[in-house]
Amino acid sequence: MKKMTQFLSVAFLAFSLPVLAQENAGLKLPEGFKANLYANNIGGARHIAITKSGVVFAKLNNPNKEGNSIVRLEDANNDGVADKINGWAKYGGTGIFVKGNSLYASSNEAIFKYELNSKDEVVNPLAPVTIVSGLIDRRQHNSKSITFDMANNIYVNIGAYSNACQEKDRMPGSQGMMPCPILDSAGGIWKFDGSKENQTYKDGKRYGTGLRNVIGLDWNTSSNQLYVAQHGRDQLNSFYPNLYTDAQNAELPAETFYEIKEGDNAGWPYVYYDPSQHKKIVSPEYGGDSKKEGSSEFKDPAVAFPAHMAPMAVLFYTGNQFPAKYKNGAFISFHGSWNRAPLPQEGFFVAFVPFKDGKATGEWEIFANGFAGTENGAKIANPSKAKARPCGLAQGPDGSIYVSDDTKGAIFKITYSK
Amino acid sequence: MVNPLMNRKINRGINRVAKFILLFCFLVLAQWGNAQNKINGKKIYETRCLVCHQSDGGGVPNMNPPLDGATNVNGKDIARLVKIIRNGYDERVALDGMYYNNAMAANPDLKEDAIADVLTYIRTSWSNKAGVVTTSQVKAALLKNKAAKK
DSSP, X not given: OHHHHHHHHHHHHHHHHHHHSOXXXXXXXXXXXXXXXXXXXXXXXXXXXXXXXXXXXXXXXXXXXXXXXXXXXXXXXXXXXXXXXXXXXXXXXXXXXXXXTEEEEEOSSOEEEEEBOTTSOBSOTTSOEEEEOOOOOOSTTOOOOEEEOTTSEEEEEEOOSSSSOBSSXXXXXXXXXXXXXXXXXXXXXXXXXXXXXXXXXXXXXXXXXXXXXXXXXXXXXXXXXXXXXXXXXXXXXXXXXXXXXXXXXXXXXXXXXXXXXXXXXXXXXXXXXXXXXXXXXXXGGGTOOSSOBOOTXXXXXXXXXXXXXXXXXXXXXXXXXXXXXXXXXXXXXXXOOSTTTTSOBOOOEEEEEOEETTEEOSOOEEEEBOTTOOXXXXXXXXXXXXXXXXXXXXXXXXXXXXXXXXXXXXXXEEEEOO | OOOHHHHHHHHHHHHHHHHHHHHHHHHHHHHHXXXXXXXXXXXXXXXXXXXXXXXXXOOBTTTBOOOTTOTTTTSSOHHHHHHHHHHOBOOOOOBTTBOOOOOBOOOTTXXXXXXXXXXXXXXXXXXXXXXXXXXXXXXXXXHHHHHHHO
């Protein structure tokens, strides 16, 4: 009997261990890559940033159960899992960036700067310096993602507080406003001086416009240019059922990845990008009929992704750990769609965009999948059912990459070895 | 010859059975009516609500609030629910401790019975068991909301 019990408990352990510690934290990765849970349940983690010594900072959407909205994570014993975790700050938000000995974080209307000491601990958690404030927050598309160029300028997305700049937002039959008044203060990327305090709109410059909502943006240091990923408009079928079927809405418009030079205009709200026609099409709120081509003054995307997948972060890979094809290419995290309903949702993965001679090739591939946690990668009907939704991306000093999840707050660490 | 007393007893019995049958028919009809309302409500839900609130009523985290299990949806304040459906909603108010960022469009063209049907569908679907909303409840709610506006 005793032997039997022993046997059973050993058998039980053998079966339950793989369940307890899922292989690659449940992710599906290309050959040679491995993933593990660096942290879990830290609170909905939007963007993440990593210092030269490997300390991870995560910006939370809302304060977590400890009341903190910035979390510092450190893997002191170097086993790939964070073992020293603490936090501070009461304001929710998305943006976080490490630049030298400074840590920048954004609320939904301001950007703050903290000082780091030699151990990458924050010196002034309760008294950050305000770099920019007064940025528009009208709830919809209010995340203020940030990145830097190589000359200490800060680039911040100010999302349009609207779906398609209608007179009445998301109201069937409501016309588009001409010109769209939102674009004066939102719907674009603004540039500020990263070292100057207390700036507001008048101190900054609208760097790029016609971008409905950008959450993922990064500076490509190899070509010295800004790249942004836009969330395309919603609800073509619900507002214009005579022009778009449910199935067409599920594929329209493309989620678009742009190379943005100063003064560029990506065309929102006047046009959207149709990936099957390979054209910018006039929005129905502005007289479009699903075929009429938009003005050529508007920018074409560098890469067009399937509709509604919601790109959350862009990371140009500059490390040496991954195979050579990844160097200077871009990873893009996709949160997963909701506006494909009633069709099944898509996304919930991290994609890779190869670059050649400083330009996107136009191709893309799924790099890390399985975040939604469904059996055998089954499609998900509703985004609230996803176990994890990829959001922030950051590269560690050893060339590993980290992916944050903004549901419960997991951080996945992805490594490569031959 | 039937005993008159006996006769009365039989009559009373028949009466009771008839009453029971009537009540039964009424309940069946009422249930059938409710089922029809719910079917109609489902159609309205699918064309106007589903894309944001999703097929399982779960909403979209941080964007569109869930209807399934939401305390407001299952609560007693019908007037508030009617107002949101008719006039839309664009306020930063927490629902069960969470905030949702998207604005909801108004539905000025939805008639009282249609509002009742879609509310019935929402309040009796998924895990919700808050029960039926009638057209007269919606009418009363609209009057109440109108009075509150003045």
